[in-house]
């Protein structure tokens with residue numbers, strides 16, 4: 169093996185702690201070698217986070233692999249959170265769709281039982297925004313992680329200053345089990361340098377999800393340095409800025425494959441190192457109002473009937489923060505008042521982490537929202553949509569990630585508000 173291992177890592181590879189751990193280590197080493205890693209580094213701080221949250225009946229090899237790991241006691245060294253569940257009986261679905269979910273996710277309970285045995289933090293640990301304070305899986309600056317969920321990886325790298333590659337599902341579990349990951353890419357100082365300078369020259373605060381989409385589609389897997397966004401977000405990484413960056417980052421990671429971005433004067437490494445973080449010869453991409461309009465106009469509508477009335481709306485992919493739940497509630501109540509209505513015009517689901525939703529449910533805001541007909545759920549809208557029955561439904565969303573992976577149609581926050589409040593046709 170070309171990769172340098174410590175004594176304890178070599179022992180794992182030689183099978184001194186069992187055959188399963190040896191296979192886990194071998195997979196990680198091969199993964200590292202494919203990317204030119206010279207060593208494995210320990211995972212530090214925080215907790216693990218797994219991307220695979222769904223018990224699809226067809227995932228038999230995964231279930232038997234996990235059974236083997238559990239039987240040998242090769243459990244994750246760290247406790248972990250997991251992406252959102254694919255099911256919630258409170259989310260509107262017709263009889264056929266419910267039946268389909270039952271068959272499709274027939275192994276959900278079995279899989280969740282495996283996760284508990286492997287090290288799941290608790291039954292509420294299912295969210296892609298595990299870094300919310302109510303959830304508590306918050307890596308520190310410089311922590312080395314083994315995560316795969318693209319929206320969480322880009323947030324941890326960019327907003328929290330942790331270090332994590334865009335790993336795949338299962339590989340990230342293997343990292344948690346072995347306690348180490350190959351050292352390459354976004355784990356290295358060199359790999360964290362920006363190879364693009366994105367200049368924001370808009371006349372108003374850009375829609376986070378549109379801006380992220382534009383950046384992602386231009387730079388793909390490269391690291392962008394975003395200049396001019398501090399004019400709209402300020403230079404203090406407060407809750408509002410973090411929420412904005414959460415949504416923007418998820419769009420960069422799904423419309424492209426960004427794992428890290430720096431925002432001049434705002435994100436931790438950009439503040440610390442300044443433009444020394446920009447690699448020589450970095451490309452330039454200017455984003456103005458016209459560029460954002462061009463990007464939005466380029467989104468295809470793949471509904472069978474592009475003129476169909478929406479049947480469902482998802483807001484919260486990635487999951488909403490508590491502040492976002494509150495501000496969406498206030499904005500919706502205002503929009504309904506303006507439209508002269510008390511109830512939403514189409515079924516709407518706001519999604520948030522179970523612990524965030526639980527806190528929100530204690531507030532008067534929740535009671536007011538409930539009266540409008542909005543459902544608050546902790547489901548993953550993508551898991552809900554990714555089947556032939558739901559895929560045919562005309563679903564609208566403000567999430568550029570959901571638009572990218574499903575047949576749902578993207579609208580800006582203001583457009584969504586008007587549609588769900590029955591103010592726009």
Ligand code: F3S
Pocket residue numbers: 251252296297319418484485486487547548549550551569570
């Ligand atoms: Fe989260 Fe599911 Fe969207 S994991 S980012 S809610 S696709």
